[in-house]
Amino acid sequence: MPHVILFYKYAPLSSDTDNMAMYQKAMHDLCEALHLTGRVLVGMSDNAEGINGTLAGEEKQDVLAYTYAMLGQDWCSKNQHMTENIDIGIPPSQDGVIEIAGISISRIRKDAVQEFWANAAAFYEKAGIQPLTIDSPDDFKWSSVDNSNDQALFPDLQIKLVKEIIGTGGALSNISIEDTSKGYLTPQQWHDEMKKMKEGQALSGSSITNGTLLIDCRNHKEFEIGHFSSAIDPNTKTFEQFPRWIQQNKTALKDKKILMYCTGGIRCEKASAFIRKELETVSKHTTVQHLQGGIHKYLDQFGDEGYFHGKNFVFDRRVGVDAKDHVSDKANGSNERSSNRQLVGKCLYCETTYDAFTADAVCTVCREMTLVCIECKSGLNGEFHCSDHQQLRTCYFTNLTRFSQQELTSQLQELETLLESIAVGKRYKAKRRTLQKQISRVSIALSQIRTGSNTSNRDIAVICRSCGDMTCDGGCWGVHGLKRKHVLEKEAGERPKKKTVRASANKRSSKIAQREKDVLEIHTFGLSKPCHAHRCKDSSLRCPPPFVRELGSLVKGKWVGKSVQSVLQSEFHELTETDRLEYLFKKSLIKVNGIPVNSEAALLKGVHASKALSQDICLKNMDIITRLTHWHEPPVKVPEKIEVKRIELPKAIVDEYLHAAAESTMDFDASIYCIGKPTTIPVHPTGPYLQNSMTLMVEAQEGLPPRSLLPCHRLDRCSSGLSICCTNPAIARLVQIQMDKKMVDKLYLARVKGLFPTSIEETKKATNHFQGVSKWYMSEKTIEIDAPIAVDDVMKGSRSVHQSGKEARSKFKSLGYDSDSDTSLVLCSPLTGYLTQRLCSRQHQLRVHLRLMGFSICNDTLYGGAVCNATIGEERKQKSLTALLNAAEHDTSVENVDTGITKEAICAAKETCLVCQGKVGDAFSSSQLLVSGHSINLHAFNYRISFTTKKQQQDHIMEKDIIGVVECKIDHFPAWTEPFHHDSIRNATI
Numbered sequence: 001m002p003h004v005i006l007f008y009k010y011a012p013l014s015s016d017t018d019n020m021a022m023y024q025k026a027m028h029d030l031c032e033a034l035h036l037t038g039r040v041l042v043g044m045s046d047n048a049e050g051i052n053g054t055l056a057g058e059e060k061q062d063v064l065a066y067t068y069a070m071l072g073q074d075w076c077s078k079n080q081h082m083t084e085n086i087d088i089g090i091p092p093s094q095d096g097v098i099e100i101a102g103i104s105i106s107r108i109r110k111d112a113v114q115e116f117w118a119n120a121a122a123f124y125e126k127a128g129i130q131p132l133t134i135d136s137p138d139d140f141k142w143s144s145v146d147n148s149n150d151q152a153l154f155p156d157l158q159i160k161l162v163k164e165i166i167g168t169g170g171a172l173s174n175i176s177i178e179d180t181s182k183g184y185l186t187p188q189q190w191h192d193e194m195k196k197m198k199e200g201q202a203l204s205g206s207s208i209t210n211g212t213l214l215i216d217c218r219n220h221k222e223f224e225i226g227h228f229s230s231a232i233d234p235n236t237k238t239f240e241q242f243p244r245w246i247q248q249n250k251t252a253l254k255d256k257k258i259l260m261y262c263t264g265g266i267r268c269e270k271a272s273a274f275i276r277k278e279l280e281t282v283s284k285h286t287t288v289q290h291l292q293g294g295i296h297k298y299l300d301q302f303g304d305e306g307y308f309h310g311k312n313f314v315f316d317r318r319v320g321v322d323a324k325d326h327v328s329d330k331a332n333g334s335n336e337r338s339s340n341r342q343l344v345g346k347c348l349y350c351e352t353t354y355d356a357f358t359a360d361a362v363c364t365v366c367r368e369m370t371l372v373c374i375e376c377k378s379g380l381n382g383e384f385h386c387s388d389h390q391q392l393r394t395c396y397f398t399n400l401t402r403f404s405q406q407e408l409t410s411q412l413q414e415l416e417t418l419l420e421s422i423a424v425g426k427r428y429k430a431k432r433r434t435l436q437k438q439i440s441r442v443s444i445a446l447s448q449i450r451t452g453s454n455t456s457n458r459d460i461a462v463i464c465r466s467c468g469d470m471t472c473d474g475g476c477w478g479v480h481g482l483k484r485k486h487v488l489e490k491e492a493g494e495r496p497k498k499k500t501v502r503a504s505a506n507k508r509s510s511k512i513a514q515r516e517k518d519v520l521e522i523h524t525f526g527l528s529k530p531c532h533a534h535r536c537k538d539s540s541l542r543c544p545p546p547f548v549r550e551l552g553s554l555v556k557g558k559w560v561g562k563s564v565q566s567v568l569q570s571e572f573h574e575l576t577e578t579d580r581l582e583y584l585f586k587k588s589l590i591k592v593n594g595i596p597v598n599s600e601a602a603l604l605k606g607v608h609a610s611k612a613l614s615q616d617i618c619l620k621n622m623d624i625i626t627r628l629t630h631w632h633e634p635p636v637k638v639p640e641k642i643e644v645k646r647i648e649l650p651k652a653i654v655d656e657y658l659h660a661a662a663e664s665t666m667d668f669d670a671s672i673y674c675i676g677k678p679t680t681i682p683v684h685p686t687g688p689y690l691q692n693s694m695t696l697m698v699e700a701q702e703g704l705p706p707r708s709l710l711p712c713h714r715l716d717r718c719s720s721g722l723s724i725c726c727t728n729p730a731i732a733r734l735v736q737i738q739m740d741k742k743m744v745d746k747l748y749l750a751r752v753k754g755l756f757p758t759s760i761e762e763t764k765k766a767t768n769h770f771q772g773v774s775k776w777y778m779s780e781k782t783i784e785i786d787a788p789i790a791v792d793d794v795m796k797g798s799r800s801v802h803q804s805g806k807e808a809r810s811k812f813k814s815l816g817y818d819s820d821s822d823t824s825l826v827l828c829s830p831l832t833g834y835l836t837q838r839l840c841s842r843q844h845q846l847r848v849h850l851r852l853m854g855f856s857i858c859n860d861t862l863y864g865g866a867v868c869n870a871t872i873g874e875e876r877k878q879k880s881l882t883a884l885l886n887a888a889e890h891d892t893s894v895e896n897v898d899t900g901i902t903k904e905a906i907c908a909a910k911e912t913c914l915v916c917q918g919k920v921g922d923a924f925s926s927s928q929l930l931v932s933g934h935s936i937n938l939h940a941f942n943y944r945i946s947f948t949t950k951k952q953q954q955d956h957i958m959e960k961d962i963i964g965v966v967e968c969k970i971d972h973f974p975a976w977t978e979p980f981h982h983d984s985i986r987n988a989t990i
Contacts, residue, residue, distance in 0.1 A: 006141040008266040011050035014127040026119035028159045033112035034062040037154035043165040052165035056153040065109040072133035141296040153316040171243040179273035184292040187301045194307035217262040225345040225355040226310025248617035265294040310344030319357040347373035365389040400445040424513045426622040522706040530701040531638040543635040543883035544691040545890035555623040565615040587908040589628040630913035634928040635883040636680040636692045643676035653964040669728045676970040677723040679935035721940030745944040748828040751937035752855040753866040756814040756824035808842045810849045818979040858937040876930045942969040
């Protein structure tokens, strides 16, 4: 009858590989001499690791000899007269057998134990550490097995050197030994706590009694076949995921009494210490305790008379052990068994009670053990799918020879649909690879059927997914086998390394998928409308009706590692209020990767749940935060029609840069769209603007497909004038390259308060106050300023002149003065063209430099500009509010049934809408409500783009190197230029 022991101890050893190899060999020699199989993990650490093992032997004396070897020579000497123990130190009798307490131990066992002590002592001395010994015989968990099928419990013996004796991926590596030795509850104390919880639950009807939480530290498959009543299942596949579950649920765990348990106690010790450390910063009233000795010791004492129901999962061929197979004193040989048995597990397919994991029922995708009853096995052809891969149960199989062409075609279509749904994001990389491999296998099988080369034998043997052997009967299955490890190592050595080439931005799958999603939303809600739609003729305000939409945001680098709640409150101004954010969580309107954020629900669902996440979950790279919102857009002021001019790029330029693309592409569009952007609207969808963006309105006006206009440069929402766009990505990129090479000369018009200097004398007066890092140059009619620009306020987006800033140079020339309004019209140019200094244009460059001169742009409140007609600001605000209210009357969110958003979710989104609650001032800024700062007197009207040969070095460009020049300009000028002569403006140069 095989006998099994579980044991562990946290103790410092050594991180030196050579030293640890000595101890590894000593342990291996001991186990081999005693004919033991199983696994022993030895931690390579100077701090808090130690030893963790599960061993089995056919003879009880072999296992006993090992336990006394681990108790140590000193312990054996002190306890040689105790009838419960064997004293290795007593000399053997004449027949070579030591007789102690009625149990014999042979000379071979004695020699093996003493040899281990000698070799271990040499290791301890070399490493400079105290001997590693188990403290007491009670620290070993015993069980015996009625092995009627004569099958070994473990296929082999492994003595492994590891960084952690319980794998957490390093998450718990900083837990010290002192931290682990706290919070113990004996089996009797635990039993009393379970009794209190059961009585409290009967009175309250809740799984959380008096603030007490019971947490199962084991993995989901262990929980499936047995657990304490009302225990929370974190739903982990590996213990490495447990610390993450704790971090994700800190809010729900704080100020609670937490009780934890695992199989033998080793996971609880570190897990409880980790919880104490995690919660000490957010709660001073959380207590954490765990079951000493784990489920094993509890069942030894209480059997099925206790509060544990089902089987205790163990890591050998038994997999699950009934309470009746636990005894109170294995070492002395007593074997009192319980007679009752409770079934806890359920078949994954039919949900009948079933709790037997077997070697032939592993997931065909990931080899995870699955609970499949005997009846269901017979109809599944030996292919099963775990709970994580149930979506593949109709399309992912190992043996494809049993399927017809029609069935394989259906599988292929289903796999491709699943692959398309996860086409974007690094977090899906492994899933995509799995699906792509299966798609390839199915495609090959289909090809063989079409060509007639497929095998006709439908009952062909299937290769074992664990060891790769076609003759394997499942006997290799288990967590201890070395065969699978050798197969994986061989495959890794033979697999060629792939060289990846990053695609251009417009061809990346993530960008393409995002564009397709945007276009679908535009079509679904009918958002593509020209500017005259939703426009009030009297006020010229355009305010589209609201609708419920889902907003998504890819996690930025600075968000990684932070909780969802902290990011939302710090990065989204409308979510700073804690009560409102909590209400959004409660209504499940905020999601991460499509899973609702709801701490209360997440605590009960676990780390792998698809039902809920905690608001404490730490964000990772490529995560996507989405929130359902009732979308209102602030009003904008637009004309009946936006001016658009289409310019064809000269053939010489196309031939020089894009000849191959133009020749190979039919209907190659080499057009540049010159668009006269009004103030108050952004160039492209951004912030609270979607339908009220320039590109969407122009696309509808010109009959272009949604998301086809590609802006080539930026232009502030508050300014007006020329915006250059293209529909061909290659042309857009070409224009952007010229801008990057500083091959564009730009002209702007600005209206400033006061008389702008027009002579050298006036220029000297205007520039007399320039000091420090600023330089100025003057001629008869122009002023040139050289002043570096740096970011002044990140939140406001303002800039200022500062010595640490980036180089910037601008040129200004007065075009006229209007005495009635005491304003001047100024021609402005950031010096970026090849005929000038060819510097980079800085954001807000002209606005900052004009303020430096003392002539801030009119209405530019961000940079101190005078507000013209300030008295009508409040009037504009009232008109904006009226426009928002009128638009709300046409809300059709509930009628949009094709969006996949439920009516309940739509109602919840409206309930939390700030605009619908009358808090418009909290939803939009004064600039967005057209009070002030929304429209400044700055107008872009002429861009001159020069193109050189591809081989020309940009630092040595001369006039003869230019192969073509494209002049982009618009004819319309804003109303504030009317006091000045437009003819002189059109032909103005600087």
